[in-house]
Amino acid sequence: MHSESAASSPPRINLVDPELYAHGDPFEQWRWLRANEPVYWHPPTELPGFWALTRYDDVRAAYRDAETFSSARGILLRPADHGEDPGGGRTLALTDPPRHRQLRGLVDEWFALRSVRGFEPEMTEVARRVVDEALERGSCDFVADIAARVPLYVICNMMGVPSSDWDRLFTLTSQAFGAGDPATQRFAHLEIMGYFEELQAEKADDPSDDLVSILATATIDGSPLSPEDVILNCDNLLVGGTENTRIAAAGGMLAFLEHPGQWQALVEDPGLLPSAVEEVLRWTSTATHILRTAVRPVEIGGRRIEAGDRVTFWLPSANRDESVFDAPDTFDIRRKPNRHLALGFGEHFCLGSVLARAELRILYHELLHRSIRVEPDGEATRLRSIVVNGPERLPVKLTEGAAARP
Numbered sequence: 001m002h003s004e005s006a007a008s009s010p011p012r013i014n015l016v017d018p019e020l021y022a023h024g025d026p027f028e029q030w031r032w033l034r035a036n037e038p039v040y041w042h043p044p045t046e047l048p049g050f051w052a053l054t055r056y057d058d059v060r061a062a063y064r065d066a067e068t069f070s071s072a073r074g075i076l077l078r079p080a081d082h083g084e085d086p087g088g089g090r091t092l093a094l095t096d097p098p099r100h101r102q103l104r105g106l107v108d109e110w111f112a113l114r115s116v117r118g119f120e121p122e123m124t125e126v127a128r129r130v131v132d133e134a135l136e137r138g139s140c141d142f143v144a145d146i147a148a149r150v151p152l153y154v155i156c157n158m159m160g161v162p163s164s165d166w167d168r169l170f171t172l173t174s175q176a177f178g179a180g181d182p183a184t185q186r187f188a189h190l191e192i193m194g195y196f197e198e199l200q201a202e203k204a205d206d207p208s209d210d211l212v213s214i215l216a217t218a219t220i221d222g223s224p225l226s227p228e229d230v231i232l233n234c235d236n237l238l239v240g241g242t243e244n245t246r247i248a249a250a251g252g253m254l255a256f257l258e259h260p261g262q263w264q265a266l267v268e269d270p271g272l273l274p275s276a277v278e279e280v281l282r283w284t285s286t287a288t289h290i291l292r293t294a295v296r297p298v299e300i301g302g303r304r305i306e307a308g309d310r311v312t313f314w315l316p317s318a319n320r321d322e323s324v325f326d327a328p329d330t331f332d333i334r335r336k337p338n339r340h341l342a343l344g345f346g347e348h349f350c351l352g353s354v355l356a357r358a359e360l361r362i363l364y365h366e367l368l369h370r371s372i373r374v375e376p377d378g379e380a381t382r383l384r385s386i387v388v389n390g391p392e393r394l395p396v397k398l399t400e401g402a403a404a405r406p
């Protein structure tokens, strides 16, 4: 039920202040919106105005209707003076059907269950190496030293990036999507695009069995993808493949540190790992908002949305909707059912969902089966972003075989 009590003292609503996610409590605003204004017109700030959907059912219904809610004009809020997203109409995430299906059809086999199973031995090896290195150091940042490395190395491997370049791409992605200054971020992002420009040219001339070769040699309706389209899609895969998994894996670890009984339950029954991974996904909901643009007038919850309006889905809010989840603010690794929307829904449902789930499972399994004790070793900080939310740094100390609890 959407509780009445949440109506008593309306908080000031501003969902687009990055400080809210670094130091504030966005759940207070989301709870109030779900109860009182579930289809909320968010006035313009430095960003143009937009509709904010915060209830599970509204988000799911809009997700289901890709005919009305287009991705081609961008899936993240951006200031009007930044212009349209350069990937609009070109990358997997930023195209509408029918082109979206055609693009996705080029690569989706690589992300299917069978294919991901084939990568599991390599993923386990990567997780082991990363955890070994962290153990040697004793103290480390769980985000940068553990959670970030597993997904980055795995997606680089799938894309056909030579292993000698993985550390370079690791540094560049950390700079491009880390907390540094905007100039460093832009420079690192350009370097990544430059890297893929060279790689796609090499793979176009001499293709092998990897994702970049597939994109570089693909045709849609008889026409090859342009080099720019290949580069933008490589960027989409690299960012999609690393950012959310890093934050979810670290956010999940933080949740276990805050709820040691839940880790203990996993130690006692590792069979709970798959449902624990689902709860980590729901709990962390690292993709904060997803944007669509209405291409025709539509009504949601009695509010009329016009063609051209921006409509945002606030996934962490939908995943704590009290009308869908029992005790939504409880971290419960046994939760069933757990039909969260952390990986999206419908047409653009996360391409890497099977991979992401496997990466989280394998990483936690590595810690569990070696009885590695993980303890906080300093203050965790949160990302200052309206796009992704979760830990920016999570200083921890790792000790092997010391105890089962984190």
Ligand code: HEM
Residues within 6 Å of the ligand: 071, 075, 092, 093, 094, 104, 151, 155, 236, 237, 238, 240, 241, 242, 244, 245, 248, 281, 285, 286, 287, 290, 341, 342, 343, 344, 345, 347, 348, 349, 350, 351, 352, 353, 355, 356
């Ligand atoms: C915990 C980890 C992850 C989370 C929370 C996550 C979340 C999401 C969400 C919410 C969407 C939907 C975007 C939309 O509705 O427009 C999405 C799409 C996507 N994700 Fe993930 N993701 C994760 C891991 C991955 C991984 C490992 C990959 C690997 C390549 C990946 C690649 C993609 C791609 C390419 C899309 C666009 C799919 C499309 O538009 O058809 N993601 N992801």
